Amino acid sequence: MKYISTRGKAPAMNFEEVLLAGLASDGGLYVPETLPTFSKEEIASWVGLPYNELAYNVIKPFVDDCVGDADLKQMIDETYAGFNHIAVAPMKELGTNEWILELFHGPTLAFKDFALQLLGRLMDYALEKRGEHLVIMGATSGDTGSAAIEGCCHSKHLDIFILHPHNRVSEVQRRQMTTVIKDNVYNIALEGNFDDCQQMVKDSFANQDFLKGMKLGAVNSINWARIMSQIVYYFSASLAIGGPEREVSFSVPTGNFGDIFAGYLAKQMGLPIKQLVVATNRNDILHRVISGNDMSKGDLVHTLSPSMDIMVSSNFERMLFDVYGKDGAAIDDLMARFSKESVELDSDRWDKVRELFDSCAVDDDATCETIKQVYAETEYLLDPHTAIGVKAARECNRDKSVPMITLATAHPVKFPEPVVKAGLESPQLPAHMVDLFEREEKLDVLDNDLNTVQQFIASHVHTE
Numbered sequence: 186m187k188y189i190s191t192r193g194k195a196p197a198m199n200f201e202e203v204l205l206a207g208l209a210s211d212g213g214l215y216v217p218e219t220l221p222t223f224s225k226e227e228i229a230s231w232v233g234l235p236y237n238e239l240a241y242n243v244i245k246p247f248v249d250d251c252v253g254d255a256d257l258k259q260m261i262d263e264t265y266a267g268f269n270h271i272a273v274a275p276m277k278e279l280g281t282n283e284w285i286l287e288l289f290h291g292p293t294l295a296f297k298d299f300a301l302q303l304l305g306r307l308m309d310y311a312l313e314k315r316g317e318h319l320v321i322m323g324a325t326s327g328d329t330g331s332a333a334i335e336g337c338c339h340s341k342h343l344d345i346f347i348l349h350p351h352n353r354v355s356e357v358q359r360r361q362m363t364t365v366i367k368d369n370v371y372n373i374a375l376e377g378n379f380d381d382c383q384q385m386v387k388d389s390f391a392n393q394d395f396l397k398g399m400k401l402g403a404v405n406s407i408n409w410a411r412i413m414s415q416i417v418y419y420f421s422a423s424l425a426i427g428g429p430e431r432e433v434s435f436s437v438p439t440g441n442f443g444d445i446f447a448g449y450l451a452k453q454m455g456l457p458i459k460q461l462v463v464a465t466n467r468n469d470i471l472h473r474v475i476s477g478n479d480m481s482k483g484d485l486v487h488t489l490s491p492s493m494d495i496m497v498s499s500n501f502e503r504m505l506f507d508v509y510g511k512d513g514a515a516i517d518d519l520m521a522r523f524s525k526e527s528v529e530l531d532s533d534r535w536d537k538v539r540e541l542f543d544s545c546a547v548d549d550d551a552t553c554e555t556i557k558q559v560y561a562e563t564e565y566l567l568d569p570h571t572a573i574g575v576k577a578a579r580e581c582n583r584d585k586s587v588p589m590i591t592l593a594t595a596h597p598v599k600f601p602e603p604v605v606k607a608g609l610e611s612p613q614l615p616a617h618m619v620d621l622f623e624r625e626e627k628l629d630v631l632d633n634d635l636n637t638v639q640q641f642i643a644s645h646v647h648t649e
């Protein structure tokens with residue numbers, strides 16, 4: 186399978202090259218030139234498969250012959266054997282045709298583990314084969330960071346530098362990252378917000394001279410392998426409740442548009458999906474562009490759902506590339522203008538976006554109210570991101586006869602503040618994390634300055 190850049194100017198690559206390259210050299214994001222599709226019969230034949238076997242079926246066409254079948258199977262098996270629920274991504278019924286897809290049973294208690302546990306293995310495999318070393322630079326609003334560290338820190342071929350916005354992630358999230366004391370892991374607390382962290386990563390991909398010949402790799406969802414792995418659970422959720430015979434809808438708490446984009450791809454690949462609901466917090470650019478064609482950044486605010494405190498959503502570009510008929514020049518122009526000013530989509534393209542997605546923005550009060558309400562109704566405790574998904578699902582549901590599935594993207598133990606604000610008790614940390622608050626932390630607080638960050642990285646990488 187060939188992968189092409191959304192900005193049309195970077196060379197096409199195979200899966201392994203895309204896995205290691207992260208961002209395309211023209212600043213675009215890699216996408217498959219042609220998406221694999223599955224017939225309804227083929228999807229139906231997967232009903233009842235364990236998660237790892239389903240994952241292999243969905244992932245294999247993307248990886249092509251870059252990884253041998255037995256090796257790919259083994260990496261997928263090991264990845265999902267490390268989850269602490271037999272179903273890996275279990276479904277919980279909240280009410281009539283109202284479902285929760287629990288994506289927090291991986292090692293770091295957020296949906297990021299689904300992709301990053303596999304990505305770490307795939308990178309290590311490719312680097313071992315090539316005899317190469319990669320410097321990982323990642324931006325996190327809290328969850329990608331710990332999942333990436335957990336997924337990659339065991340590889341002798343990787344150094345990992347994770348930037349998070351200083352004092353803007355929850356304490357549990359910060360400690361999950363900063364208490365991994367290894368000499369290939371560095372946590373940078375940036376005096377800025379998530380968008381600043383993410384922009385620094387993208388700028389560093391554009392000019393890697395500071396690494397003096399070493400190569401940069403990505404763990405964020407700009408890396409295609411992240412998206413690929415996240416497509417699987419849309420299939421597993423649907424198949425668990427009557428798909429593909431029965432249509433289902435999804436509500437997805439959204440920040441960088443990676444998770445919902447994976448759902449969009451599942452639909453393009455043949456999974457019968459009725460509605461895709463984009464659920465945002467007050468950082469609502471995605472809601473504004475979908476509902477009103479207003480693609481203006483505005484100020485990033487700190488909310489009780491910090492992982493979604495994002496305005497510049499990387500993967501929106503991948504979706505726009507499709508909507509603009511894979512016209513890389515048009516996307517290049519649109520993104521160049523967006524980096525400087527507010528933009529509007531061409532009206533026919535915007536109509537298409539509105540056909541594909543519903544959206545809703547939920548503020549902190551409504552988030553806490555939803556946590557409280559759902560707990561009163563069901564004794565089920567939502568994390569704030571999932572609460573935003575549930576609220577949006579209830580607001581946007583256009584057909585109550587179709588099951589609506591909200592993605593539970595994190596465990597509530599990671600975010601005690603909104604749970605307590607909702608008048609509830611925060612749950613206990615799981616056994617493997619009980620001493621989290623006693624563990625030693627290692628982090629460096631750096632100015633929001635590209636040169637400072639790049640110099641820090643250059644002076645700490647391990648040269649082989």
Ligand SMILES: Cc1ncc(COP(=O)(O)O)c(C=O)c1O
Pocket residue numbers: 295296327328329406438439440441442443444445492493570594595
């Ligand atoms: C808990 C949680 N929910 C939702 C999101 C949003 O996902 P995405 O960025 O893929 O839209 C994130 C981070 O990205 C997250 O950590």
Ligand SMILES: N[C@@H](CCOP(=O)(O)O)C(=O)O
Pocket residue numbers: 324325326327328329330404405406407440441443492493499
């Ligand atoms: N919410 C994310 C932000 C980074 O998103 P990614 O999916 O592109 O890695 C986080 O928790 O770090």
